[in-house]
Amino acid sequence: MSLDDIAGVAHEPAGTPAGVVMLTHGAGGSRDSPLLIRICDEWARRGWLAVRYNLPYRRRRPKGPPSGSAAGDRAGILEAITLARSLTDRPVIAGGHSYGGRQTSMVVAENPGLVAVLTLFSYPLHPPGKPTRLRAEHFAAITAPTVFTQGTADPFGTIDELRSAVGEIPAPVEIVEVTGARHDLGSKTLDVPVIAVDAALAALP
Template identity: 35%
Template sequence: MTESIETDAGTARVTWHRAAQPRRVLALGHGAGGGIEARDLQALARALPAHGVSVALVEQPWRVAGKKVAPAPKTLDAGWRGLWPALERPGPPVIAGGRSAGARVACRTAAELGAAAVLALAFPLHPPGRPEKSRADELLGAGVPTLVVQGGKDPFGRPEEFPAGSFEIVEVPYGDHGFAVPKRADITQEQALESITDAVVKFAASLG
């Protein structure tokens, strides 16, 4: 089911993949360079409902409007805040999540919105080649249980670059920023995606 939601940043869209008896809702925002068709978002939408987690794939207003460039962070946050009541409406606690820029939005707003936890997929710790431009404060300030799933070769921040903090980090071996793995890797693309879904299922279950 897909629904349109009016926010202060424009019309957002949520595509639901519902569990039969949901214990959690996982809301997933997309990155600045793509939409909800991203391989990791689609893999989670397919896998998690069987584990009692409804998945809401969130399209930010700029994407719904057909624009090519993401707006400023405060506008992304406004869009996310505006659709949050629709994510809470089904009843179960909501895990705020997203990939790349969407992960940053989830981290920045989790505490104020009352998210049960945060899932940060491919968190952009810094721009490629610019480790001094760290965004670690957003991650460290989430204020709720947080899982980071990061590609081992992500140019926006490899797992070993992350600071110590009160979050869990799971590495996807060989994965780039989109969790693509090269054909020469000793894991397949399917196995890489399974490692993501397995980690998220375990994380969701750990929340009680």
């Protein structure tokens, strides 16, 4: 298993990595998402090896929504995190944006002890306009400290809805609010990668 097998791009730190961060993309995106690139650059600046990688459906097809099964994407995430664990004896952090973050959180729920911290960006708590269709049924099984970086104008879930849902998570949880940001986490006032990495580092056991 290598980075090529997961279509991964590594952002290398200056010295010996403090650990490995594995991040993946949202439903319509890829490893080349500008947000993922900026976050991985920030992790590398902090001394971590950061890898942004494509989910299995994106490896098969360069564009379009997820195809095939979500279970297949979760198998790809487990492969990526397993690869990260083989690269270091230091902490491994994993997560992703939207769909990729949700699937990563499900993998972490199914595999206690797999990662040191779960870092999720724009968690898609429910489809836009359908607040009763919550995607949080696995939260009670998440045992890793979890950081949610969420825009206050995200149509996939309000901060209050998220705060209510994460009460099910038995591990420490931090919600990083990005004022005014929508699902892409664009902000003219906050450096989203900096505040997200700060929160993830603070969550390390």
